[in-house]
Amino acid sequence: MADAKGKIKIGKRSVDGLPLAQKGQQVDYWDSDLKGFGVRVSHTSKAYFVMKRVNGKLTRVTLGKHGILTAENARAAAIDALSELHKGIDINREKAQNRERGVSLGDMLESYFMARQELKPRTVTTYRDLFRLYLSDWMSKPIGEITKDMVAQRHLKVSQKGKAAANNTMRTLRLVYNFANELLDDTLPVNPVKRLSNTRQWFKVERRDSIVAEADLPKWLTSVNRLDNPTIRDYLLLLLFTGARRTETASLSWSDVDMGQRTFVLTKTKNGKPLPLPMSDFIYQIFQRRAALRENDFVFPGTGKHGHLVEPRKQMLKVMDETGVKFTLHDMRRSYTSAIDGVVGYYELKRLLNHAANTNDVTAGYVVKNVEKLRPLMQRVTDTLMFAAHAWSPYEQPTPAESNPGVINLAEKRRQRQADTKFPYERHPSEATAPR
Missing domain, CATH: 3.30.160.390 (Integrase, DNA-binding domain)
Structure with missing residues (x-):
């Protein structure tokens, strides 16, 4: 009692x-x-x-x-x-930490995704794929039981599939482990991925620098123009003439296109900052063609769950087989950058590519380029690429008639252009003229 x-x-x-x-x-x-x-x-x-x-x-x-x-x-x-x-x-706190230390790698990956809501869907898919392909047998293992030896051995094993894949897998594991350790107030063992740095086991993976060479642009452009699929044809052309990334272009919505102002905005960018761009004359014609063939809310419609184009691999292989020019979609961005290097200024190029300025570069903070200021730059870039591909340039300047009677005058040339409905890339290479 x-x-x-x-x-x-x-x-x-x-x-x-x-x-x-x-x-x-x-x-x-x-x-x-x-x-x-x-x-x-x-x-x-x-x-x-x-x-x-x-x-x-x-x-x-x-x-x-x-x-x-x-x-x-x-x-x-x-x-x-x-x-x-x-x-x-605090015994309760220690009990909670011990329970959490037993949380599996798979559970912690999901917790990471929940905490990092700003991650792009493509990034989430990439992380999931790396863990699924190379760490599937670790997913149910308590994250605190992953050792340095396990990491070193798995890194070498994955490298048999590809050195870049091995590095990316372990970098992803490192950030998830650091995230878990932060949740547990640094009670986990030292991040096991640190072993790769301490033993210099990371693989040196050369950055890709492949492009479509200027000498190959004529046959590449001709082959792309012959594609039966107009959506993929216009998609490849826009990639080359804007230097935009594959996903931000493929997901471009008509709501982000202003045909009246001749502008468009890439919203799903790598750095999360929307990139408004003006249309050159040639790019405007691409959008006109897209508008005439509009199927849904996307400029480049697709049949998958996303509603927009995802992977034009089959048509790309067709161009490669026909021309012998091997290329990836990101090669378009490198080709664009390579072709216009020196044509526009350093800050202008960074603005067109949506690259963030160096935080230590004070001058960059004062350089503001709005869409209209970029318009002549975009036109100059288009003209340069057109000339490199031996295509017709819309701003060719004929020799004055009085000094060369065999050349038609400017007014007559303009009338011909208005009457001619062909796209610039459909013209004959002999009509090429260097851009001003």
Whole structure:
């Protein structure tokens, strides 16, 4: 029986004799000998606990249920727990961390995605694919049990598939592990991926520098123009003449295109900053053609779940087989940059490519290029690429008629252009003229 202060001598018989509480209620009984040791009774069970202030905060630690834990063992556990609490050790926090240290790599990857809501869908897919392809047998393993030796051996094994894949897999593991360690207040072992740095095991992967050479542009452009699929044809052309990335172009929505102002905005960019761009005359014609063939809300429609073009691999292979020119979609960006290097200024090029300026570059902070200021640059870039591909340039300047009677005058040339509905890339190479 409990005394007047609700205290009992906690033992098997006394705890067995405590009546269960009414539903929805809990009753605490304290031990008469050991301060802070008690048993809580609910309407279904009885559980031993200790309670003590730690750093000014009242902390309650559950020791276990009566029947599973004997009263004698509960008293011994209570003495140990109270001793730890007296030292200022937060037992509940340590228990939580131990539980979390047992969380699997797969669970922590999902937690990472939940915390990093700003990640692009493509990035999430890439991380998932790396773990699925190369770390699938680790996904159910507690993240704290992944060792340095495991990382080093797996890195070498994945390298048999590709050195870049091996590096990317371990870089992704490193960031997920760092994320987990932050959640656990640095209670995990040292990041095992650090072994690759300490032993210099990272593979040196050369950055790709392939482009469509200027000498190959004529046959490449001719082959692309012959593609039966107008969507992919125009997509490849826009990539070359804007230097835009594959995904930000493929996902371009008509809501981000202003045909009246001859502008468009790439919204799904790598750095997250929308990139408004003007249309050169040639690019405007591409958008006109796209508008005439519009199927849905995307400039480059597709049949998949996204609604827009995703992978034009089949048509790309057709161009490669016909021309012998091997290329990737990102080669278009490098080809664009290579062709206009020196044609526009350094800051202008960075603006067209949507590259962030160096934070230490004070001058860059004062350089502001709005869409209209970029328009003549975009036209100059288009003319340069057209000339490199031996295509017709819309701003050719004929020799004055009085000095060369065999050349038609400017007014007549303009009338011919208005009457001619062919796209510039459909013209004969002999009509090429250097851009001004």
